[in-house]
Amino acid sequence: MTDFLIIGGGIAGASVGARLSHLGQVTLLEREDALAFHASGRSAALFETRYGKPSTMALSQASATYHHEANGGVLSPRGLMLAAAEADRDRFEADMATMGLDRITAQEAGALFPILDTQAAPLVGYHDQAWDIDTDRLVQNFAAEIRAQGGTVRTRAEVRHIDRTATGWRVDIGTERLEAGTIVNAAGAWVDRVAHMAGVQPLGVHPLRRSMARIPAPEGMDPAAWPMIFGPGEDWYAKPDAGALIVSPADEDPQPPMDAWADDMVLAEGLAQFEAVMHYEVTRMLANWAGLRTFAPDRQLVLGPDPDDPAFVWMAGQGGYGFQTAPAASRLVADLVAGRPPEIESEIVAQLVPHRLRG
Known part of the structure; x- marks a missing residue:
């Protein structure tokens, strides 16, 4: 027993x-x-x-x-960025306050995330208190x-x-x-x-589906040191991943308990939001998947x-x-x-x- x-x-x-x-x-x-x-x-x-x-x-x-410390620690530096269009200023400011981010300039944003289109997303916040696990x-x-x-x-x-x-x-x-x-x-x-x-x-x-697409990094670029980046209200997010990028539409679609998979249309919508504020056109996916996030x-x-x-x-x-x-x-x-x-x-x-x- x-x-x-x-x-x-x-x-x-x-x-x-x-x-x-x-x-x-x-x-x-x-x-x-x-x-x-x-x-x-x-x-x-x-x-x-x-x-x-x-x-x-x-x-x-x-x-x-x-x-940070147990068994030598499991964290590595990543950083967190928030990027938004002027039309999303209210949600941007709410996220900035909630997450304790600092406003940064277009030049600073471009140095941290080189493919970000700071004309499409002129509102940018950042802090370095975020780590990969x-x-x-x-x-x-x-x-x-x-x-x-x-x-x-x-x-x-x-x-x-x-x-x-x-x-x-x-x-x-x-x-x-x-x-x-x-x-x-x-x-x-x-x-x-x-x-x-x-x-x-x-x-x-209630389990909710969260989808993810893995896409190639722009040719000639190594995104390893780029921060994770969010849209306002977590409309989408992207993160470096082993020489590529993972992009999520931050979906929360109800699903029964199952081995979940991504919906192509949901992924397309998320990638379109990502592309709208990037100097980068997504032409192919390397992989995609989904998981179930379960909430009380x-x-x-x-x-x-x-x-x-x-x-x-x-x-x-x-x-x-x-x-x-x-x-x-x-x-x-x-x-x-x-x-x-x-x-x-x-x-x-x-x-x-x-x-x-x-x-």
């Missing part, structure tokens, strides 16, 4: 498994062939602490030291911590059935049956399905034991912030499970625990 059975092997499951491995025996289950297969493997992976809901920003800020290294660091504490990480392990027992849970994986004291639901877009199998009230989460009804993370059954623990609703919040979010779950005073302020904890969604 394992103490903690983690369902889901993305960044949510790996991080919370690592934290809980110091409290008891952990078994982590991932349905796919590898960890971080779905949303976690399709992330733009930026660490920027002044983005999202106040509770999300608090988790991001509390994760900074871990990201080495997502694979972070996931593997957490998985290694689970193993170092005597835990088990299993792939190709699809949960088929869950029963409540007097001492915890009985979980069927194909013809194999596991027993656990506590289930941790870190199944991403599938968290409500896992809850339903366990006889626990679902959260009412109030678009805040859901962390901690279920109020109706504390042996069922949520690590859910990351909504695209899973990597940047993982160190603090997983620590909070472990604190709540262990009955320790959380490091996060109590008013923030109240915005994150499942109890808030049980009206």
